[in-house]
């Protein structure tokens with residue numbers, strides 16, 4: 402017993418020595434790291450309107466090559482994917498060597514309205530401990546912290562950056578997948594991944610997006626919801642009629658409202674047959690993690706100007722339901738006259754936009770079919786169900802996966818505080834590309850603060866989060882090699 406305890410203690414002290422060295426390196430080099438990030442921010446990369454994408458991909462590839470990452474720019478149908486790897490070639494890696502896949506995106510949102518920016522969006526400026534500029538948090542700065550995490554790891558382990566010998570001394574392989582289309586919905590990411598499954602083979606995927614906890618504690622996000630957007634359209638008449646005829650002619654809005662009342666009642670549950678059939682039950686450990694997330698009903702009501710929460714959603718249930726329960730949300734309901742004053746009209750048509758947030762293991766196609774069947778069963782088979790987008794598949798990495806512990810330790814080291822772990826969030830996104838298509842756990846470690854203002858004017862990255870992110874990324878390399 403004594404022997405194993407002292408072994409553990411010496412491992413712990415070796416880890417804390419290494420952590421101190423990484424932290425000291427980041428403090429000594431943070432000025433240079435920040436200047437490099439600023440040059441990256443200065444290069445616009447607005448994917449929606451095709452501004453600067455080629456230049457930004459070249460610049461990112463140059464940053465990577467300088468660290469010894471073997472980097473290739475892959476064209477896609479629109480904006481290029483920048484892929485790189487460091488460590489032994491796949492075939493030459495020693496048995497048991499782990500491979501980490503780091504994802505990120507180098508495209509940014511359009512900066513408008515320009516007049517709302519205190520300093521111009523592509524002229525990065527530091528104020529009050531934050532770097533302001535478009536893409537600082539979403540996602541150039543967070544992506545960059547991973548490159549500087551590698552650089553810090555190599556520096557502390559005595560290896561020269563960029564030298565071939567440096568890569569050889571890395572204890573894991575690292576692959577980098579940086580896309581240029583995230584802000585346009587990643588249309589070519591999944592096709593790229595499916596075409597390059599061998600190239601992207603890894604043991605775990607991590608990326609840094611979104612923000613850490615409002616309290617200042619770090620966070621891990623292990624799951625995202627899927628999404629199925631639908632539009633239901635009822636058409637009862639060839640054209641709008643005088644409302645005197647409402648005694649004899651059918652009403653499209655009443656029909657739609659009656660239909661909707663068959664789908665969801667006051668209890669908030671969805672009444673479509675089989676809607677919940679494939680909902681994955683959360684693990685006991687995931688329920689416990691949800692219980693540990695700080696929650697305050699009074700503050701939630703105040704923040705939303707709400708009078709009450711839905712039945713059975715208060716206290717701990719707030720996060721349980723947010724994470725583990727699907728939604729059937731009405732996002733828009735349109736019919737008839739909505740202008741000033743009165744118009745006595747019997748509308749010919751009515752439509753409703755629905756967004757259904759899916760949890761594992763629901764599938765968009767299956768739920769779509771169940772909605773159609775529900776309408777037929779209740780006599781609404783003539784109501785059109787339009788589906789403009791394919792939707793997103795939900796994804797959740799089990800909290801019991803060993804790489805979650807790797808990320809937890811790294812974040813706890815960097816922040817000096819335990820991370821708030823979100824087994825899932827209410828948000829939707831394409832993490833299933835990693836968990837389902839590549840079959841690897843996917844963990845999000847945010848480095849930005851909750852006031853980052855991503856997509857808005859005066860986007861910022863808190864410098865403390867940038868520096869802690871670099872440390873966390875270096876510690877992931879170390880702990881992954883020991884996992």
Ligand SMILES: [Zn+2]
Nearest residue numbers: 539584855856
């Ligand atoms: Zn974004």
